[in-house]
Amino acid sequence: MDVTEILKSLTGTFPEAISEATAKSEIRARAYVDKEKVKEVCQYLKDSLQFDHLCSVCGVDYIEWNELEVVYHIASYNHPVVLMLKARLPRDNPEIESVVPVYWNANWYERETYEFYGIKFKNHPNLKPLVLPEDMLGEWPLRKDYEGFPNKTARNLV
Amino acid sequence: MEEMLEPNEMIIHLGPQHPMQPGPFRLNLKLKGETVMDAEVELGYIHKGIEKILENKTYLQGITIVDRICYLVALTNEECYVGCVEKLLDIEPPERAQYIRVILEELTRLQSHLLGTGEFGGFIGFVSMLMYTIKEREDLLSLIDMVTGARITHSFLRFGGVRDDLPPGFKEKTLPVLNNLKKVINDFEEMFHSDRVYKERTVGVGVLTADVAKSLGVSGPALRATGVPFDIRKNEPYLVYNDLDFKVCTETAGDCFARVQVRLNEMRESIYIIEQCLDQIPNGPIFPENSLYGRRTPVMRVPAGEVFHRVEDPRGEMGMYMVSDGSDKPYRVKVRGPVYPTLQALPPLIKGTTVADIAAISGSMDGCTSEADR
Amino acid sequence: MDIPEFIIPLIPWIRGIVGLSLVGVIFLGAMGAVWLERKLSADIQCRMGPCRVGKYGLLQLVADAIKLFTKEDLKPRNADSLLFNSANIFMIGSVFLMLVAIPVGAVFINGVEYPLAVTQMDISVLYIEAVSALSIFGIFMIAYGSNNKYSLLGAFRNFARMVGYEVPLGLTVVSVAIMTGSLSIVEISSSQGMLWNIFLQPLGCFVFFVALMADMGRLPFDQNESEEELVAGWITEYGGMRFGLAFFAEYIHMILGSFLVALLFLGGWNVPGFVANNSVLGLIAPTVFLLIKVVFVLMVIIGLRWAVPRFRIDQVVDLSWKKLLPLALLNLVWAVGLGLYLGA
Numbered sequence: 001m002d003v004t005e006i007l008k009s010l011t012g013t014f015p016e017a018i019s020e021a022t023a024k025s026e027i028r029a030r031a032y033v034d035k036e037k038v039k040e041v042c043q044y045l046k047d048s049l050q051f052d053h054l055c056s057v058c059g060v061d062y063i064e065w066n067e068l069e070v071v072y073h074i075a076s077y078n079h080p081v082v083l084m085l086k087a088r089l090p091r092d093n094p095e096i097e098s099v100v101p102v103y104w105n106a107n108w109y110e111r112e113t114y115e116f117y118g119i120k121f122k123n124h125p126n127l128k129p130l131v132l133p134e135d136m137l138g139e140w141p142l143r144k145d146y147e148g149f150p151n152k153t154a155r156n157l158v
Numbered sequence: 159m160e161e162m163l164e165p166n167e168m169i170i171h172l173g174p175q176h177p178m179q180p181g182p183f184r185l186n187l188k189l190k191g192e193t194v195m196d197a198e199v200e201l202g203y204i205h206k207g208i209e210k211i212l213e214n215k216t217y218l219q220g221i222t223i224v225d226r227i228c229y230l231v232a233l234t235n236e237e238c239y240v241g242c243v244e245k246l247l248d249i250e251p252p253e254r255a256q257y258i259r260v261i262l263e264e265l266t267r268l269q270s271h272l273l274g275t276g277e278f279g280g281f282i283g284f285v286s287m288l289m290y291t292i293k294e295r296e297d298l299l300s301l302i303d304m305v306t307g308a309r310i311t312h313s314f315l316r317f318g319g320v321r322d323d324l325p326p327g328f329k330e331k332t333l334p335v336l337n338n339l340k341k342v343i344n345d346f347e348e349m350f351h352s353d354r355v356y357k358e359r360t361v362g363v364g365v366l367t368a369d370v371a372k373s374l375g376v377s378g379p380a381l382r383a384t385g386v387p388f389d390i391r392k393n394e395p396y397l398v399y400n401d402l403d404f405k406v407c408t409e410t411a412g413d414c415f416a417r418v419q420v421r422l423n424e425m426r427e428s429i430y431i432i433e434q435c436l437d438q439i440p441n442g443p444i445f446p447e448n449s450l451y452g453r454r455t456p457v458m459r460v461p462a463g464e465v466f467h468r469v470e471d472p473r474g475e476m477g478m479y480m481v482s483d484g485s486d487k488p489y490r491v492k493v494r495g496p497v498y499p500t501l502q503a504l505p506p507l508i509k510g511t512t513v514a515d516i517a518a519i520s521g522s523m524d525g526c527t528s529e530a531d532r
Numbered sequence: 533m534d535i536p537e538f539i540i541p542l543i544p545w546i547r548g549i550v551g552l553s554l555v556g557v558i559f560l561g562a563m564g565a566v567w568l569e570r571k572l573s574a575d576i577q578c579r580m581g582p583c584r585v586g587k588y589g590l591l592q593l594v595a596d597a598i599k600l601f602t603k604e605d606l607k608p609r610n611a612d613s614l615l616f617n618s619a620n621i622f623m624i625g626s627v628f629l630m631l632v633a634i635p636v637g638a639v640f641i642n643g644v645e646y647p648l649a650v651t652q653m654d655i656s657v658l659y660i661e662a663v664s665a666l667s668i669f670g671i672f673m674i675a676y677g678s679n680n681k682y683s684l685l686g687a688f689r690n691f692a693r694m695v696g697y698e699v700p701l702g703l704t705v706v707s708v709a710i711m712t713g714s715l716s717i718v719e720i721s722s723s724q725g726m727l728w729n730i731f732l733q734p735l736g737c738f739v740f741f742v743a744l745m746a747d748m749g750r751l752p753f754d755q756n757e758s759e760e761e762l763v764a765g766w767i768t769e770y771g772g773m774r775f776g777l778a779f780f781a782e783y784i785h786m787i788l789g790s791f792l793v794a795l796l797f798l799g800g801w802n803v804p805g806f807v808a809n810n811s812v813l814g815l816i817a818p819t820v821f822l823l824i825k826v827v828f829v830l831m832v833i834i835g836l837r838w839a840v841p842r843f844r845i846d847q848v849v850d851l852s853w854k855k856l857l858p859l860a861l862l863n864l865v866w867a868v869g870l871g872l873y874l875g876a
Contacts, residue, residue, distance in 0.1 A: 055477055058490075073479065189685075355842075359843070
């Protein structure tokens with residue numbers, strides 16, 4: 001499948017949820033998605049456009065615009081196009097729908113994004129810290145205003 | 159998992175310190191006799207905070223850090239990072255540098271597969287296998303040492319090329335090592351196929367079908383052993399893989415035996431690739447002459463943008479997502495390791511099997527906790 | 533021969549001294565077996581074994597023994613004291629009780645054979661079988677008394693393995709006894725002459741060897757202490773000299789098992805007639821022959837450990853009940869027929 005066909009089909013099906021869909025090259029495409037419709041877009045990608053491989057889910061902190069972004073990289077086992085979906089979230093109460101029912105391996109990626117940025121994923125089966133210790137929950141270390149070591153790395157260190 | 163234990167069930171932790179694991183992670187098991195009823199993986203014992211560190215180091219300093227994501231396959235990690243920055247800078251390394259990179263990465267793939275196969279033998283009780291593969295690996299590490307100067311963490315690639323050229327006499331030293339390795343791989347294969355106990359331990363154990371593997375998100379030899387021919391070197395060629403002739407090795411069974419067989423076949427393909435590279439490598443510069451920055455420039459400003467670059471790590475598909483804001487340090491680097499989905503897929507795979515099979519299954523998936531934790 | 537008068541009150545002392553020196557010799561033999569294992573396994577794995585402490589690493593075991601003696605003796609807080617502290621007695625006791633009945637050689641004086649055993653019993657083979665099962669108590673006591681889930685899993689596997697393999701072991705030994713017509717190991721060994729039992733009962737020798745490896749807990753049957761799954765299995769909580777004693781008990785058991793194979797199936801100390809009648813050779817040749825056979829069997833047992841992977845526990849149980857037991861029964865029928873034919 002061609003990258004322009006993919007983008008055309010995507011914008012055709014979700015005209016108000018997808019914005020700024022561009023093709024950066026033959027095998028890379030980028031689109032901004034509305035945060036309420038992420039799960040439906042992913043379901044459509046998996047069913048109709050053969051995008052059945054979720055590469056990663058990550059978060060980026062844009063502190064000047066007061067926004068957090070969740071970036072989904074979705075690829076396919078059949079064609080080489082990688083689609084980058086970005087969802088903008090407000091910085092003080094970031095919440096987004098979880099895509100675990102669509103892609104099973106998003107489970108750990110979303111847990112990691114939650115513990116690093118504080119983004120809550122609704123309807124996630126098991127949202128608890130994965131890599132950081134339990135007493136660092138609430139620190140959101142990867143945000144740009146994290147003060148860091150030595151005051152905020154881990155509490156109750158003797 | 160701690161609630162509602164029946165009378166003959168117990169909870170056991172294959173804990174952070176265990177002779178079996180490739181790195182520290184905690185595996186909570188609920189056992190009934192010897193059968194696993196439930197399993198859960200807990201990570202975080204070797205978390206180094208690499209993504210946050212990379213935001214505070216310049217791009218050149220980042221090469222040393224990216225080396226240490228998984229110290230066994232350091233060159234592939236560097237390739238991913240350097241490839242991202244090269245895409246942002248929009249430069250392409252000269253041909254000789256690309257061939258040198260391919261040679262070194264295939265050597266890395268060879269030694270990683272050797273260690274993975276040996277460790278798998280060690281996990282099922284075949285300790286001699288571990289010793290044999292380590293012995294073969296020493297020759298390969300000496301070859302890599304001759305070029306880069308280090309056995310594990312190399313810091314050899316630069317943005318636009320490599321640090322140094324191949325030393326004189328490299329080809330004459332490599333070819334006998336590769337010929338010996340071909341015989342050794344044939345010996346291993348014969349040993350595996352004729353050993354009755356080995357077959358009883360591995361055939362039919364930890365079976366993955368293609369659909370389950372795709373939905374679990376695994377990639378690499380574990381996916382190719384189920385029959386899906388997904389290899390980034392063919393799907394999305396980078397460097398000079400377009401000009402090289404190799405095939406993607408697949409098996410159909412999807413059990414531990416098939417995964418080890420895929421690794422042995424891939425080793426043969428890697429040897430063939432290195433031989434072709436040594437024949438085809440052109441003379442020329444190893445660093446582009448008209449680039450903005452030299453090989454040793456410490457501070458370089460990369461234009462703003464974002465990029466996602468994937469390479470084929472020996473364990474699977476490795477990707478890096480880099481966001482740059484025009485300064486001399488990256489704004490955000492996200493490392494997508496190949497071992498992450500493998501470890502995530504471990505609990506559903508080991509439910510219903512016995513404790514002895516856990517060792518076989520996790521060994522055949524060839525994990526590296528350091529990469530999963532970053 | 534006539535015993536001079538003045539020695540009679542000294543006989544208990546002589547027995548004590550001989551017994552203690554036998555203990556010392558057996559421990560030295562165990563150290564030799566450990567050295568042999570380390571060097572042979574290194575040879576198989578393309579590396580050098582111990583090579584620095586003493587010539588050819590012969591003093592490595594002395595260094596290890598010193599290290600084990602000087603370690604702290606730890607006991608987990610919730611472990612059962614009685615079981616934990618006394619398990620070693622069962623293991624070492626079982627091994628030394630076996631040692632009492634096994635002849636370690638023979639001397640021929642004027643053509644008359646004097647086997648070198650501490651006692652000669654009429655039912656020695658049955659006695660050895662029964663006493664070698666005592667070590668199971670020791671293993672269970674350690675595993676249950678450690679209050680450790682890894683040890684518990686190791687104990688479960690031990691149950692399954694021991695129950696399955698004692699039966700073929702006993703059956704093959706009984707087959708040899710039936711064919712010879714006696715339960716005394718001295719008589720079984722010396723009645724073989726130059727036609728060893730392995731040629732008369734090859735199936736029996738094979739079954740006995742496999743069952744013996746399973747009984748001793750050597751790879752491919754060492755599921756109860758498999759390092760990769762259960763840390764150290766049943767002996768996880770033992771440290772220092774407790775571990776050292778259990779370790780030595782296992783190697784002495786291995787040596788005694790090799791003695792059994794050599795005596796029951798490989799012809800024991802039998803020598804050709806002209807050697808037996810020779811006055812000098814008759815003193816040393818039979819013992820040397822027996823020791824050569826024992827070392828050969830030891831090397832086979834050690835080499836097998838490093839050459840094959842480990843079975844899973846359900847495959848081990850499967851092997852014993854479905855494959856080894858019918859073979860042992862077949863061998864028993866064959867032995868009965870052969871015994872009737874040879875007797876007639």
